Amino acid sequence: MVDKLLSLDTSRRSAIAAADKLRAEQKALSKLIPKASGEERAELLTRGKDLSAQVKAAEVEQNQASEEFDQLHRALPNLVHPDAPVGGEDDFTVVKHVGEPTKFDFEPKDHLELMESFGAVDMARGAKVSGSRFYFLTGIGAQLQLGLLNMAIAQALENDFVPMITPSLVRPEIMAGTGFLGAHDSEVYRLRDDDLFLVGTSEVPLAGFHADEILDLSDGPKRYAGWSSCYRREAGAAGKDTRGIIRVHQFDKVEMFVYTRPEDAEAEHQRLLGWEEQMLAKIDVPYRVIDTATGDLGVSAHRKFDCEAWVPTQDAYRELTSTSNCTTFQARRLGIRHRDQNGKPQILATLNGTLATTRWIVAILENHQLEDGSVRVPEALRPFVGGREVLTPLVKK
RNA sequence: GGAAGCGUGGCAGAGCGGUCGAAUGCAGUCGCCUUGAAAGCGACCGUAGGGCAACCUACCGGGGGUUCAAAUCCCUCCGCUUCCGCCA
Secondary structure, three states: OHHHHHHHHHHHHHHHHHHHHHHHHHHHHHHHHHHOOHHHHHHHHHHHHHHHHHHHHHHHHHHHHHHHHHHHHHHOOOOOOOOOOOOOHHHOEEEEEEOOOOOOOOOOOOHHHHHHHHOOEEHHHHHHHHOOOOOEEOOHHHHHHHHHHHHHHHHHHHOOOEEEEOOOEEOHHHHHHOOOOOOOHHHOOEEOOOOEEEOOOOHHHHHHHOOOOEEOOOOOOEEEEEEEEEEOOOOOOOOOOOOOOOOOOEEEEEEEEEEEOHHHHHHHHHHHHHHHHHHHHHHOOOEEEEEOOHHHOOOOOOEEEEEEEEEHHHOEEEEEEEEEEOOOHHHHHHOOEEEOOOOOEEEOEEEEEEEEEOOHHHHHHHHOEOOOOOEEOOHHHHHHHOOOOEEOOOOOO
């Protein structure tokens, strides 16, 4: 594979050199023609015509060679980090546990039951209006989500992220550049009439934000916190997580996105994980951090850490955040560079990480529920939900 | 959605088939002048790819075409502006 790529690169370079040489010849000739006249001119014109055809042929060859190289190159997934655990979805390693799984001396309700009792969600009408896996967040449910995401933005601001509200529809080349159109393009909503894609995360528009640019990173990384609705077809998830709002076609998310120098990417990845844990501490739920196995990295990630919160009624940890170091994978496809010490443009590295999503509500409600069916609002979140300390079931009239 | 116009270097703005990688102004860099600064004067000053280098190639929104030759002509896509229509 690598040998093939190298040989394609060589033929690509020689095709470019050959075309360059012909173009130089042609250029010199066309400078002579206006000065010439009579028979000499006629002769030059004939030679020019011939050269023109040669140049055209050389350019076709150049384009073909470049195209072949790019195609193979783009088909390659990112290199994996040597320390990432090898294997499939279940072969992750646990980096650490924070807190103990919540224990109750009563039968805990699941998030859906809790939300319905608070009038926080309307699944039936979601299905009526849009189909399965759609929902309305209602009343305190909507308030909880807005508060949570606002808390995420507030934390991002404290850490000098630039807050962004991004487009949710993007062009094909941006979608492809971020690595979402490969093996998993069936996960992506597509608007064929307009040749646009609905994004599954604001990582996509944030990566596209600086496409084809050379960034000045001399003052450090560029850090953005994007707020967007996210759309996922969940095509392969039939029968999985069908209850509640764990797995849905549309949710909201605040996502961190960083452009940095490749040599700083690994340290930045740890910082992103740190900021995710800072957010998780604010909702005060037990969680673990896992180092995702190589087979579960997707095409663009070099290494990925997930934070999974304890969900009592599932007796399991469920993913609340995911942070990926994409190294130069996305930047290479999107043409994003920075200047090194010598002022030479170089491909940079991109990273992303979740700060908060709709799904977090599940962990908050289930872990903080009390025997009487109410839920204690985590202290840090209270200022963002109008000072509410406890959520209590609506009284049926 | 309909009509018209426009997209040129960091910015402003000429050029509208060859002498154009592109006038000019501003900004920027260096030098002179000055106690210092401003002003003034002089020189330099786009980007990317390739080569040890001299140098070569590409780039005037993107792609394609005409031509020996395209910033300049044609097609197409994208974007912007203005007017009309419609509308969160």
